[in-house]
Amino acid sequence: MKIERTKNAGRNVAFGFIQKTYQIVMPFIMRTIMIYFMGIEYAGLNSLFVSILQVLNLAELGVGAAMMCSMYAPIAEDDTAKICALMNLYKKAFTIIGWIILGFGLLIVPVLPKLISGEIPDTLNLYILYLLYLGNTVLSYWLYAYKNSLLYAHQRLDISSKVSLLTSTLQYVFQILVLIVFHNYYLYVIASITAQVLTNVLTAIRVDKMYPNYRPAGQVDKETYKEIKKKIQGLVTNKIGSTILSSADSIVISAFLGLSILAIYQNYFFIMSSVISILYIIYQSTIAGIGNSLLVENQSKNYNDFNTMTFAISWLSAVCCCCFIALYQPFMKIWMGDKYLLDYSVIICLVVYFFVLELDQLIGAFKDAAGIWYEDRYRPLVTAIVNLVLNLIMVQFIGxxxxxxxxxxxxxxxxxxxxxxxxxxxxxTEQSRLTYCLSLIKYSIVTIVAGALTYCVCIRIADVGIVTLLLKGIIAVIIPMAIFILIYHKNSHFRRITVIAKRMLLRKSR
Known part of the structure; x- marks a missing residue:
């Protein structure tokens, strides 16, 4: 079977961007409504349960990614029997994963109160609420989740994006009515469960119509099973490490600092994570190309690409950092009011956090494109353990x-x-890692200079509403852009990016 890669990629990017924008705007609106109509503690509870369930989702351990990779070859060869056998294995695996998540989730029930510092809203039963969240996660694995593998393997993510847009819209409309009219958080969570069930069922119906020949049946051969097992071994520590790194912060904040502080922190983190998710589209769009280049081009060319992408991401990250420095606090005043502001020193920490995380994702894109998960299997876990230990120690001294x-x-x-x-x-292997590290340090210093200059200019402009917010936004973009152009206009990577940008603009103008 020949897959229309270019056409499918275009559809995936288009609907993926629409879905990503939707997933940023609507949760922002929902969070605002929840805080204003229900209270800050409800937003904190939601963030806590989401973080706990992200940890429980570790039970998936990369099974989905390994299974989908295993489907590429049989789809290309029209091996229907093997595809059906893989679906059968996938179905069994997800059923078992659902039971594991349910089991570990129930073990957490007795210690739930210890994960929350302070009081919870009087109208809520913590245990019932948690079980609803847990049930939603378990159902996402049990209800036809294995059929999604066919959409991924056939490069038809636009189908799942369309279904998700439909069910999410119905969910958000109902949840907004529930929060504003009934002020009932239980109904709010039940709406999420209903939407999850509807999403899985509608996706399964669509998959059955598109691929009627594929049904879970048969057994995979021993060689294929061994290949899948090795892929999972390489992915497991990556998944554990990334999940702990992303989820530990919220749980630690809730346990030591309370739901109110967690909710206020999540307001800030929500904005930053939205920007991160938009930038992540760049990595998703380039990984396949990077992987192909690593196979067919020489090392010198690939290393040059690596440095060009590092320069581009550093420049883009510097612009984002300056925007955070200039706009975070004024935006929060307009959105949440002075009552829910963090100290400006916390914003500086968030900006540093963002810049470092972008560098990590940039280098990780080349690691993922090369598929060196097995060789990299210990690093994510050790990094996560160090982060968790430091979290537990440092939160007690500097919050x-x-x-x-x-x-x-x-x-x-x-x-x-x-x-x-x-x-x-x-x-x-033929390149100097010291030279590359020095380039990262240089980009970081330039970003610090741009950020400091942006702060010095914008701090002199009083916050009087949307107009000054826009003015600061313009300044925050111009300063880092001008500094990078001034310093690097003769740089080969700068010239290369300029050429690529001109080509893209010319194509669009035709």
Missing amino acids: LYGVLLSTVISLLVVGIPWMIHNVFSLLF
């Missing part, structure tokens, strides 16, 4: 600062240097 700085330290001291070592040891 929220300790939670943010522990992640920055774990990435700068353990995660990023280790990943650079792995990438250069396996991909860029």
